């Protein structure tokens with residue numbers, strides 16, 4: 001057994017002490033005021049959540065514990081899960097013990113495969129991932145224990161059990177979705193000697209998959225793991241879990257949010273965008289042609305996928321980490337070259353577009369990830385968000401385990417009507 005559970009308990013004790021301190025110092029302290037504009041503007045910029053797995057600084061991006069994206073990007077996803085849950089990296093013997101534990105939980109039930117195989121051929125792979133997880137909901141240990149009657153202080157322990165059961169199955173489930181949807185439907189067996197990312201890379205069964213592809217999948221599964229508490233998918237997952245709907249419901253719900261083009265689906269939209277540029281202009285693409293295409297897209301009312309962010313105000317460090325990988329492994333790939341040309345041109349355009357209304361003209365993680373996958377022959381871009389989802393589930397699990405461990409209540413902000421706001425304005 002790994003020491004994950006014990007270290008989560010230690011982290012929860014530490015976090016609870018901090019909360020006790022915070023409450024003693026100023027439970028009524030105002031952290032953020034909400035304006036009418038924010039109420040109608042997707043609550044952007046409103047500080048109204050506490051999340052202790054990770055933090056996104058507008059100017060330096062994702063931090064997990066005290067580590068920056070650059071610090072943790074060379075690690076394994078298993079270590080990142082430990083870090084998200086405990087705030088620190090595990091000891092060197094963790095990986096072996098954790099793998100042994102996961103290896104006993106890998107098998108995806110036959111009824112899930114049967115369900116996925118009966119779906120129409122044009123079902124989106126994100127629908128398959130979300131349904132696949134939801135179909136296993138009856139296995140929830142938390143639900144069974146809750147029905148028996150357990151203490152609130154135990155909720156997180158059974159949620160951790162659910163998390164491990166889901167995480168162990170993800171490589172097999174995600175690869176199986178790829179093979180059912182885009183391959184011959186035959187599944188490649190899980191290899192107990194490979195790590196989590198290596199198994200997923202291997203079970204996809206791509207002709208070009210080798211060490212470098214596994215390295216890309218490892219990096220991919222690390223960089224997408226979490227992005228603090230307010231992003232659409234993590235927040236959705238947390239809201240659902242806060243009603244004590246178990247982790248299967250909460251993960252499936254979070255994935256449904258990730259499947260939107262303004263969030264996780266932007267990576268597939270980016271690659272489509274790049275391939276259209278490639279189709280139209282080919283190898284001799286100039287900066288002027290890129291500018292023309294970008295303006296055409298904006299003028300037709302569409303967003304430039306992979307650019308902009310609700311929190312970040314600089315180039316996403318996850319984008320930078322992927323670009324470094326691309327420069328090493330994909331420098332000659334046409335999509336990667338177009339990605340670079342877009343990076344040289346788009347921020348300048350968005351900075352001044354419609355009087356500078358775009359708050360962040362810089363690229364986010366989705367602007368490059370697809371080009372790298374495409375370079376290795378993973379050319380079914382409908383599948384890309386599934387990989388994002390597999391990684392992001394680590395964050396959903398960690399956020400919900402910690403929130404339950406800290407006894408956080410059901411999430412239920414207050415809404416009001418236009419009339420209520422008009423009356424309030426008249427009172428001024």
Ligand SMILES: CC(=O)SCCNC(=O)CCNC(=O)[C@H](O)C(C)(C)COP(=O)(O)OP(=O)(O)OC[C@H]1O[C@@H](n2cnc3c(N)ncnc32)[C@H](O)[C@@H]1OP(=O)(O)O
Pocket residue numbers: 044261262263264266298302303304305306307308309310311357358359360364365366
């Ligand atoms: C992993 C992730 O989820 S990262 C985000 C992935 N999504 C994308 O890359 C899609 C493209 N980007 C966007 O749509 C946005 O930048 C978002 C959704 C990421 C952030 O949205 P917001 O916080 O509302 O951004 P912002 O405050 O800059 O929006 C202001 C205006 O600029 C527009 N804008 C923002 N980004 C872009 C863009 N890339 N291209 C064109 N217009 C943009 C918005 O649509 C909005 O226009 P509106 O006032 O006409 O509605």
Ligand SMILES: O=C([O-])CC(=O)C(=O)O
Pocket residue numbers: 056226227230231232310311364
């Ligand atoms: O933080 C956000 O809103 C979107 C994002 O980049 C992520 O969830 O990875």
